[in-house]
Amino acid sequence: MQELLEISNLEAGYGLIKVLWGANLAVKQNECVVLLGVNGAGKTTLLKTVVGLLKVWKGKVTFDSNDITYLRPDIRIANGIAYMSELAIFPNLTVEENLKLGGYFKGDKENKKRMEKLYQYFPDLKEYKHKMGGSLSGGQRKMLGVAKTLMSNPKLVIMDEPSSGLSPKFVKRVIEVLNMFHEEEKVAMLIAEQNISFLDFAEKTYILDGGKIIFEGSVSELKSNNIIREAYFGITH
Amino acid sequence: MSLNNLMLNVEGLIKEFGNFRALDGADISVKEGKILGLAGPNGSGKTTFINVVSGVYKPNGGKIFFNGKSIYKLEPHKIVHLGLNRTFQVPKPLSGLTVEQNVKVAAVYGSKEGNTKDKINSALSSVELDNVKHKEASSLTSAQQKLLGLARALATNPKMLLIDEIAAGLNQHELKRIADMLIKLNKFGITMIVVEHLMSFLDILTDDVVVMNAGVNLFRGSIKEASMNEKVVEVFLGR
Amino acid sequence: GKNIPSVIKIGTLYASTGPFAKASESQFKGLKFWVHNVNSKGGVFVKAFKKKIPIKLIAYNDQSSTATAAAMYNQLITQDHANILVADFGSVLTSVAVPLAKEHRRLLFDVTGTGAKFFTPDNPYVVLTSLPTSGRWPYTLADFIIKHKINKIAIIYSSNDFDQSQAITLHNKLRKAGINIVYYNAVPSSTSNYAVLLHSIKAKNPNAVIEFGYPNNDIAFLQNLGSSGLKFNMVFTVFPGQLFKLLKSNVGEQGLAYTYTYPTPPLLRYNKVNLGVGIDEFEHAFKAYSGQSPNFLNVAGYNVGLIIKKTLETANRYNQLSFRKAISKFSGKVFTLNGLFMVNKKGAQIGEMLPIAQFVMKNSKLKMNIVYPEKMQTANAVYPAP
């Protein structure tokens, strides 16, 4: 199958500090990729560079066979990428307005339909739809972030730690919802996560370390790698 | 259970935001030297509980005793001086200051006891941030910023800590490291309430958990009992 | 040793920006015009040296700021050693110069700073040249009202030194004459909307409305009056007589018709003078010099020049106290295009009385009549206003 997103030899960072040292990564059409990496490895930096919040220093990013390395973020989004950052929401807008902005490129009618669908999975959001995003609890914000990202029907969803801070019930719920969109709308996903429950649904995994990809492979390959098991899952045998 | 060795005793705590009750009469107590796990579905009021107990938000009713003394509606810095501190779920570093300066403020103003330099060094080494102490706090990753928050709290010589989801977003290996860190601190005599969603993490720390729901405590007992409790499974763990 | 200076240094300030810029620049231009005139004739005659000496004008921009003005006056005195010090326009910018001049024993020629407290018996180093102190302005106005037995008066004034001292004088004089004052209120100098105030005044049904304000206030007042549809028998404002063109362009001839004001040169035409030129000749020459017809402040600036000239011609010795003595000597004897020059012991101007004028419509053109005092009168007042 064709590559949807392709990152090659990516270098980027903040000010004078280089964080990514030539990362390579690819996501195929309708593929689900989980990006692992210890704290500080540069996962957030990588995702931000892909959506254009950070400048690329060196390397190339292609999406849908277009070179998007130097495009503005909004154009990348318009081309079919949806992004959920770690903070994920508009604090001064209501929950409902947040969701609507998730579907910025969609019509009102379509937005309404999608919103109702997402409310079914996240009843809290429905209950608080007129509350300000910024007054929600940490976990509620994550739910809002996830739901907001799914409002548009993108080709590729990029999420930065969608499950952190969610209660176990909602971690399951989020995985369920992502799975559903993955199947129904053939969305490709690139998700930076630490929660191992996400592995069950990944088709490919990458491990980022020190700004470089040090592992690429399927979940079973990952799980059978002893060193990685020790470093990432704390399982020692 | 005699009242004397309750380090923190909260009864019927109420907090309202407009006409919404985020805490609706929560009762939570911890004995000196223990670790209490605090879990519950998103939005159940865990962070609000910490916010109110630490004085960041003013309560609308109930009682809060720390070491036998009421700290109800006391200002945060006074509560800190009594020996109770907390960390934040969404980290709030002093962004423009260096890591070391972050901790220094706490060491100087948090408590009179002890040598400032020593307090800074030991707090930073407890959370393993000594290698980045000259970095600006804003350049740390969010996980590091949470640890920095813990270091600031430690530098105030706390008797008790309220820890809010310090392990969220970490991998299993890192979780273990943080858990060990907390256990070590507990061994030095710091009582704790640890808010966390991952039961496996709480499991390493303690066998005593409270599960909150909708602003009240739903369950108290061991983790095993919790995982078999119908209601807890229903609202928190999910089937 | 008597070494004769090659030039007489006159130091002054002006403001090119800020609230006083417009007025200050006009006054400055008048002074420059005078300097231009005397220098084209080889300078002024200085009696102490029995010799004509050219003038050198040193001028700085204080940008309407008193703090800057203080530093600049100081600069003029201490760095540039100006022989003669001329104040910037108005009380505010003059205020900082008064103590400085006194401290450095330099005679301050105060052109338009009319604040009464500048003039104290213990300070010989200030003299007001081109306007009376503001408390004296309404003397003739009060007489006019008393003489015509106009009762029920409304006085509205902006709360600043200049306007309040006029209001107080008028209030006291009318009270003494037993005239009923039905409305007496201060408004902030920043007031720009008089619509509601006018209705409050109308509610008291006065025969005359006297508004003391800065030019901004007068403009807003007259405009609001015009568009409100309200009518009063008599309306008086301060500035149409000083800044006629400005007021006319802002409120229109209709807005000024039948209102009263204090006329000043060039609206007042003093041609029989014993110092300098008369107003006709001045107007002509000034137009040739600057391309514009002069306003009152041009006259005021020119007038201070005339007084300086007379001072230098009169003083026996070339020092500041002799200058002051010389002024006392010719005070009351000099008549310029600005009227009679007469100062009291404190240096305050008491000669130039401000008459009362009324604008009338004649052949649908605006015309100004002097209606009081009688000896200057050119027409009877049209009262009540049509």
Next chain:
Amino acid sequence: MFEYTVLAGIMYGLYFGLVGIGLNLIFGVMRMINLAHGDFIMLGAFLAYWLFHLFGINPLFVIAISCVVFLFLGIAFYYIFVPRLLKSKDPEMLSFILFFGLSQVIEAIIILSFGNNQRSIPSNTFGHSTFSIFGNRFPISWLIVTIVAIVVFIAVYWYFYHTKLGYATRAIMASRDESLVSGINVNRVSAFAFGIGLILASIAGIFSFFMMGAAYPSMGTNLTVISFAIIVLGSLGNPMGTIIGGLIYGLAIMFMQTYLSSWSNLLPYLLLIAVMLFKPEGLIGKTVRSA
């Protein structure tokens, strides 16, 4: 008298809502304090003055011209200043200084080119007549200004709540970064909003003659200060709240003038401080959590 005061207060207040709204819009979208706001009002006034006196163009038509002129001006200023400013540590406070500089430049240029005279458009431009409400007579120009203000408010409301651009503008007000990744062209939308902010200021300027007597180059500072009072009374960062701020200001001034005239300039500021202390988010603002 009471009735008259209320009516005048409302009309005057609506006009002052117009004076403040552009400042609030720019603050809301960019978190920038446009200290040159009053100078843009002054520019609007001068544009109207010149067009009226040179070509006899009625102030109402100047609105259309100023929409074009100030939109371009706004977009240009946005691209020159804002992106750079946003990169600094404390854009909100720095904007304060930067726009102070800009206000100095504008004032200086106008004085250098036209002198520091007061100028006005005759108050009978819209005819000599007066109109009356409940037996109270007001100048016709007030009616026109009131109508203009209301139309402008409706237009702003429409822009914010019924156009995609306005919707995006509100999103940027809430969070610039999140807007970027929601697919909004943040620079373009903000530049447009900046332009609208200046257009609103200029419209207030066009009608300043009828509500404030005359216009002059150095009138800006005072207007900026009053605008601040008004937008905070309503709600900082919420443009529609400005209308409420304006009304309170207008009514307060008129009542003070009627009943306690010499203190009338004090009231808005006391009101402002009181609102800040007891309801700092403004009379209709909302807050988000701090921990």
Next chain:
Amino acid sequence: MLKKRIGSFGIILIIALIFIFLPFVYNNQSFLFNMMLYIALAEGLNIIYGFTGYLPFGYVGFFGAGAYSASLAILFLHFPPLLSIFIGGMGALLVGVVLMPLLKLSGAYFAIANLAASQALYYIVANPNLESITHGPYGISLASVYNPHASYYTMLAVLVLSMIIVLFIRTSNFGLSLLAIKEDRITASLAGVNVAKARAIAWGLSAFIAGLSGASFAWYVSVFYPGTVFSLNISVIVIVFALFGGIGTIAGPLVGSLILYSFYNFIGISTPQYFQLLYGILIIVLVLFLPDGITSILQKRKIYVP
């Protein structure tokens, strides 16, 4: 720390010596006086703005309060000038205490509320109804105690005091706690800092300095109007001076005032018509290209700026 303190003391000493002896060689005392005045005000503003992040848009309110308190002490209580200057400082401090609740506000809200407060104060003082107390719009004349030399050296003392206070804050833990408050109030309070008290102290010191400066100014000029000492321009100019140099240091406001005030005078004299234009352009260019002030050039090179 000790080294830094000594270094900073050196600067203060040099500045003091310069202003002690300069009048003997350069006799435009008013220029020197204003220079000292603006430095002191910029340092005073620095205390609250540079270290706690509260931008006092209405800083001139304290200045005016100081000028008026001192003048009234002289006129009504017949206090000697020096005592009255102190009363001026206390008057401003009192205003600061009254305005303390404003510190609950943050960012632009605070700046604007403070502006409103200073305007309110101005309109109260200038109100003709209070003529018997404040002389209303008529202004104040202190001709009886006029003494440019004594007031010059008083201003110098105020200047030195302001710099010493900033020095102390800059090099003490108290200063660090203020910086912590600036970054995040809640975090600072959980580090044990009594936020309300710390910022009240900074606020009070800042007000006190402005009050002393205003009082000295009143004595020096001896004739002034309410509009003179409550002019919003003073606030804005002082903010611009402080930012131009760079806030949070002693040197920043000092250098900023020295350069800009000289510029204001000398360029202002030679090219008056274009001065305002140049000044405006200078400010714009500075904010865009050197937003942290000129001293930040050194700081970026890791050179310590006292």
